[in-house]
Amino acid sequence: xxxxxxxxxxxxxxxxxxxxxxxxxxxxxxxxxxxxxxxxxxxxxxxxxxxxxxxxxxxxxxxxxxxxxxxxxxxxxxxxxxxxxxxxxxxxxxxxxxxxxxxxxxxxxxxxxxxxxxxxxxxxxxxxxxxxxxxxxxxxxxxxxxxxxxxxxxxxxxxxxxxxxxxxxxxxxxxxxxxxxxxxxxxxxxxxxxxxxxxxxxxxxxxxxxxxxxxxxxxxxxxxxxxxxxxxxxxxxxxxxxxxxxxxxxxxxxxxxxxxxxxxxxxxxxxxxxxxxxxxxxxxxxxxxxxxxxxxxxxxxxxxxxxxxxxxxxxxxxxxxxxxxxxxxxxxxxxxxxxxxxxxxxxxxxxxxxxxxxxxxxxxxxxxxxxxxxxxxxxxxxxxxxxxxxxxxxxxxxxxxxxxxxxxxxxxxxxxxxxxxxxxxxxxxxxxxxxxxxxxxxxxxxxxxxxxxxxxxxxxxxxxxxxxxxxxxxxxxxxxxxxxxxxxxxxxxx
Amino acid sequence: xxxxxxxxxxxxxxxxxxxxxxxxxxxxxxxxxxxxxxxxxxxxxxxxxxxxxxxxxxxxxxxxxxxxxxxxxxxxxxxxxxxxxxxxxxxxxxxxxxxx
Numbered sequence: 001x002x003x004x005x006x007x008x009x010x011x012x013x014x015x016x017x018x019x020x021x022x023x024x025x026x027x028x029x030x031x032x033x034x035x036x037x038x039x040x041x042x043x044x045x046x047x048x049x050x051x052x053x054x055x056x057x058x059x060x061x062x063x064x065x066x067x068x069x070x071x072x073x074x075x076x077x078x079x080x081x082x083x084x085x086x087x088x089x090x091x092x093x094x095x096x097x098x099x100x101x102x103x104x105x106x107x108x109x110x111x112x113x114x115x116x117x118x119x120x121x122x123x124x125x126x127x128x129x130x131x132x133x134x135x136x137x138x139x140x141x142x143x144x145x146x147x148x149x150x151x152x153x154x155x156x157x158x159x160x161x162x163x164x165x166x167x168x169x170x171x172x173x174x175x176x177x178x179x180x181x182x183x184x185x186x187x188x189x190x191x192x193x194x195x196x197x198x199x200x201x202x203x204x205x206x207x208x209x210x211x212x213x214x215x216x217x218x219x220x221x222x223x224x225x226x227x228x229x230x231x232x233x234x235x236x237x238x239x240x241x242x243x244x245x246x247x248x249x250x251x252x253x254x255x256x257x258x259x260x261x262x263x264x265x266x267x268x269x270x271x272x273x274x275x276x277x278x279x280x281x282x283x284x285x286x287x288x289x290x291x292x293x294x295x296x297x298x299x300x301x302x303x304x305x306x307x308x309x310x311x312x313x314x315x316x317x318x319x320x321x322x323x324x325x326x327x328x329x330x331x332x333x334x335x336x337x338x339x340x341x342x343x344x345x346x347x348x349x350x351x352x353x354x355x356x357x358x359x360x361x362x363x364x365x366x367x368x369x370x371x372x373x374x375x376x377x378x379x380x381x382x383x384x385x386x387x388x389x390x391x392x393x394x395x396x397x398x399x400x401x402x403x404x405x406x407x408x409x410x411x412x413x414x415x416x417x418x419x420x421x422x423x424x425x426x427x428x429x430x431x432x433x434x435x436x437x438x439x440x441x442x443x444x445x446x447x448x449x450x451x452x453x454x455x456x457x458x459x460x461x462x463x464x465x466x467x468x469x470x471x472x473x474x475x476x477x478x479x480x481x482x483x484x485x486x487x488x489x490x491x492x493x494x
Numbered sequence: 495x496x497x498x499x500x501x502x503x504x505x506x507x508x509x510x511x512x513x514x515x516x517x518x519x520x521x522x523x524x525x526x527x528x529x530x531x532x533x534x535x536x537x538x539x540x541x542x543x544x545x546x547x548x549x550x551x552x553x554x555x556x557x558x559x560x561x562x563x564x565x566x567x568x569x570x571x572x573x574x575x576x577x578x579x580x581x582x583x584x585x586x587x588x589x590x591x592x593x594x
Contacts, residue, residue: 102578103571103574103575103577104566104574200550201550202550202552215546215548215549241557241564242567244554244555245548245552247550248555307538309534310534310535310537310538313531313532313534313535314535316528316531316532317532317535324509332580333579333580333587333589334578334579334587335578335579335580336578338580338581344590345590345591345592345593346589346590348512349590350510351507351510351512354509354510354511355511355513358511363511363513363521364521364524364525364528366509367502367505367506367509367521367525368525368529370505370508370509371497371505371525371529374505374508377495380495381532383545384535384540385532385535386546386547387538387540387544387545387546388538388540389545389546390543390545390546391538391540391543393546393549424527425524425527426527426528426531440549441549442549442550467550468550
């Protein structure tokens, strides 16, 4: 018999509804996996087995009474520790918020609980979601369940949603929330052979999500397949008057309309994504994806996104600028850490608190952001970057006049070893080269596992869609998924 | 454009982050590496291009003018608001003495 922890969202929900197993059994099985893997993988900052059991009991009781069950009923999930959870520490993987216990629930997590999901725990991430490898977490890096053959070298599970991707790949959770500012859902999904979607900017409420770069931050769903992502995203999305940028429009029933049949669809291949020095295996995987899209009935055409090469530089001005403003709230007064040296005044307390509470990468981005927003440099850096962002967005709009979705690799390489890209911040930033443009344009985008490289590590393909066309993205994702038949999972060593 | 130690010290002061001399020395080349890399935006012709303000067209809403319409984000939640304060005193946020 298949183990319960091998099941995904739809299978667990349907199994619970059909009485094949109870929600409590599901929660216990995943709780056990979470506990067994914590020492080796460090995927969770806080485990909440009781929360998972309580939610399961509510579902089991409702089922016993014959009540209607929610779309995520009986499914225990991991919650990225960037979402405020009432009564459970929300740290953003920082020392600054270590011990911060919110007295309110983020809109996205509340909606998931209302849909019947339970919480296994709070997942590790890069500190304040700033990073591509999870190494900036105050609580230590997440270790990927994947390894190179014959090597024990710990690999990255990606970032910033690395706890989410590792937990799903290692069967510690069937699904998890992620947030994506420049690729933080898609890149970790690609590195771990899992699936993740970032919806259109504004689909999911940002209320109660620790802010990094507000014009880019967007929550999304991570799971093992496209259908599970669609189910979860439906539960997360929706208008929220508490978020000024929330989109006031109905959430479509993406799951009901899922179809991997791409006949009559046009898939665009942006030629500027063929970057210099791209690994031959990534290029081969991309070619394979193009063949799969054709086999699914799509017409494949080359398109041009001429400003692609400038997206990363624009991002690394805009995101730090917004971060420097957002993170000004950590002042040692209202919540979080306070460092008050003897005899210090208010200004000294601010500076000491922020020195002690922020990690190196967070400080780096705050300083860059402060610099590019400072008098005399604002136009040269920030306004310029926002103009380039307009051009990048226009590039996509032009391409989408001709094609329905775009198909690209998710990341320029497979997962790298922890410590490998630590010396050079810019080298680390290059991981986001394929994911950042869609973020800058607020477009829905997802990563689906496509295959393995020569070392046996997962590679992902990215699908980018028109604004609000999550359906088109999910459908193309399903087409790739059903042909890739990515059944590989990391061999258990933890 | 590049920054020197004095500039980084000024930025850190504006950002209210205390940095040691040693950290300052390490930060200068790092920040210069990033700034040199973003210089490439200089190549892009942005004549007549408006800076991005909203990626998805949206309008700002006005809420109904009702006090405490949302129980959570309305008032009368002092205890919850102060619950995570490092030094709450007498129902207020406590801070060190401010004497100019």
